[in-house]
Amino acid sequence: MDTKRLILFVVFSFSILMLWDSWQRDHKPAPTPVATATQHAEDSSVPQAAAKSSTASASQASLPVETGFRLQSGERVQVETDLYKASIDTIGGDLRRLELREHKDDVDLDKNFVLMDDASAPMLYVAQTGLIGNDLPTHKAVFTSDSSSYQLTPGADKLDVRLTWKGDNGVEVDKIYTFHRDSYAIEVSYEIRNNGTVAIDPSVYYQIVHDNQSHQGSYMMPTFTGGAYFTEADKYKKLSFSDMSKTNLSKNASDGWVGLVQHYFVSAWIPKDGLAREFYSKKLSDNMFSIGSVSHLGNIEPGQSIELKSRLYAGPQTQSELKSVAPGLEYTVDYGWLTVIASPLFWVLSSIQKLVHNWGVAIILLTVLIKLAFYPLSAASYRSMANMRELAPRLQRLKEQYGDDRQKMHQAMMEMYKTEKINPMGGCLPILVQIPVFIALYWVLLGSVEMRHAPFMLWIQDLSAIDPYYVLPILMGATMIIQTRLNPKPADPVQAKVMTIMPVVFSVFFFFFPAGLVLYWLVNNILSIAQQWHINRTIHQAAEKKKGNARR
Structure with a gap:
């Protein structure tokens, strides 16, 4: 018996079946109730504010039911660095489009690979941040920028893109993107100045909005696209869109990151070290989902200001760089249970x-x-x-000798194996x-x-x-x-x-x-x-x- 080929055939077939089963579980659309979106429907893409706590964010167990999703657009701020061509919208200061200059399109090698895009054709994929509470700017607020175009100059190590918002309550907020040369880790900072007469009590959120249709691989080569998060306690966890459609994620932690993974690429929000956070996910519409992190910042008294920094990694799953950006980010290159060998x-x-x-x-x-x-x-x-091959003619004669009497033929074969000191399963x-x-x-x-x-x-x-x-x-x-x-x-x-x-x-x-x-x-x-x-x-x-x- 050709044991090796038979085993490999069985293992390979089983692997194909497992891949197919995994693809079905991750991508099978879950039945959803019919919801009618109107012009005045609530857009709950803005998460709830984190509850006041000195140790951990409060639960978002009572997330509102989504009844509509609208992505508004304002003016675009174009950014060009050694690694990126980016578009930032003045509505919310969202990162709406991101081209990777060092990676080419899947089909047209004359074009850059587009990691993020808000065109909804064929995908919608944006990175958002906002402040919650005291009429502070969410990702729906209008920011202003001193320039509509920024470029990393030769010899410069970084590029700052500053967006400004001023509220009627006297609060001023600057949102700053800092792009670093030769790095896919973008620094995103908030400078909050309370020039009003009363204290404010903000929370900050970072989230990624993505559809559940694009980057799903092929029938023969299904790949995972979905949410993921990491904490020191729970380690690396993946969250499929089908899981998000059934249950909202609510996970309190004091470390870690949250993001969106796809084949070869990842985007992940990495909040400030030591900042208590709650990881969450939401179903925004039939095929739109958000996953992110929300944290309470504490009171800011009149006349006071704070600066809050975070990072957004948006780029290829290059293991050497992933390890240097944040603990656990290298696990987005997912080898599963064979990681110890792979x-x-x-x-x-x-x-x-x-x-x-x-x-x-x-x-x-x-x-x-x-x-x-x-x-x-x-x-x-x-x-x-090889020994079995040498015995093949003799085995054929036994088959002819005993005909349909399988029991006697089997006994004769076992006797021959014993005489020749051959184990027919020795290759297994x-x-x-x-x-x-x-x-x-x-x-x-x-x-x-x-x-x-x-x-x-x-x-x-x-x-x-x-x-x-x-x-x-x-x-x-x-x-x-x-x-x-x-x-x-x-x-x-x-x-x-x-x-x-x-x-x-x-x-x-x-x-x-x-x-x-x-x-x-x-x-x-x-x-x-x-x-x-x-x-x-x-x-x-x-x-x-x-x-x-x-x-x-």
């Missing part, structure tokens, strides 16, 4: 890439290293299969040990933004995209056919048919997989063929020599 594999892969300066070559070399590390286990498995354990490593590397290659638009050679100019000419999947299918020929033919006709069609099934799946993944499997198959051919040849020569000695 993280070291990525470190090795990236270390090789620094030497060879080509991610495709790095994948090949890492595959070789893994193959060498598992060589003794693989050899044990291949020796077991070595393969089972290797499977977690293979799956971990799969997630590394699938989730690493470094692979996005990374060229390999010739026609492969993007390791995160499918092979445009399907050469790699076809070659991988051919190597699987060769491996099948090297293995003993199963005695069971059903298993024999499975082994015959499996290369075709695998090839069809891999037609939709990123080129980097297919490259890994192709190289692994080629190395396996070489090792298996060598062992088969060695076992066959030993068997022929044994037969020759027996004749003499």
Whole structure:
């Protein structure tokens, strides 16, 4: 029996089913009551103020029911830095559009990748902040700016974009975006000056608004897009849009961040260290959701002022930068339960890439290293299969001898295995040990933004995209056919048919997989063929020599 191929087929099929099940759970629309939005419907995208507490924010358990969502627009302030092209709206000082200059569009490489946009076609994705209480400016208030265009000048390390609001109660608020050179962490500050005659008691909120339709991956390669938060107590947690539609998040903490993750990219609000906060989520309309953080700031007496700083990380899931921005942000590159294996594999892969300066070559070399590390286990498995291959003619004669009497045929087979000192399941354990490593590397290659638009050679100019000419999947299918020929033919006709069609099934799946993944499997198959051919040849020569000695 070709144990290795059968196990891999079962594991791969199970993985596909698990991915499909996960996609269904994360993206299946939940039934919602019909709500009619009118012109005067309340827009509860403004969260409730945090309750007064010196240790933690109060619960938002009684969040209002959403009856409408409106995103207003004012004048636009254009910002350009070394990494960003951004648009800030004077309504609320929202970050309404964000282009990443170092990352290109999924389809048109002449355009920048758009992380945030308020155009609602094909997505709506904005970052908002506001102050609650005492008629202070929420994300619906009108700010003013001294300029409609800002640009990071050569030689400058940072760029400040200041927006100003003045209230009838004598309170003045400046909202300042500070963009830093070579950094995806944007500093967002509030300067609140109470020039009125009474004390004010504000709360501050930071939130991200996103639809539940865009960036959902494909049927063959579903990826997670949804909310996430991190605290030292609870660690990293994901929150799908379907979960948000059922229950509002309400989580009190004194540390951590909250944000929105998607394949390769993340945006996360990181409030000031030590500031008590409540993480929340809301369903704003049938397909619009918000997730954010709200904190109570305490009284500001007349004549007093405060400055409050926070950060917004909005960019690629580059692990080295994520770790330097905030604890736990690196977990947005989600390897799941195989993180303990996947993280070291990525470190090795990236270390090789620094030497060879080509991610495709790095994948090949890492595959070789893994193959060498598992060589003794693989050899044990291949020796077991080679011995079974040598016994194949004798097993066929037993089948012909006993016909349909399966019990006697099974007893005769067990006696033959005992005489020849062969364990028919001897190849199972070595393969089972290797499977977690293979799956971990799969997630590394699938989730690493470094692979996005990374060229390999010739026609492969993007390791995160499918092979445009399907050469790699076809070659991988051919190597699987060769491996099948090297293995003993199963005695069971059903298993024999499975082994015959499996290369075709695998090839069809891999037609939709990123080129980097297919490259890994192709190289692994080629190395396996070489090792298996060598062992088969060695076992066959030993068997022929044994037969020759027996004749003499």
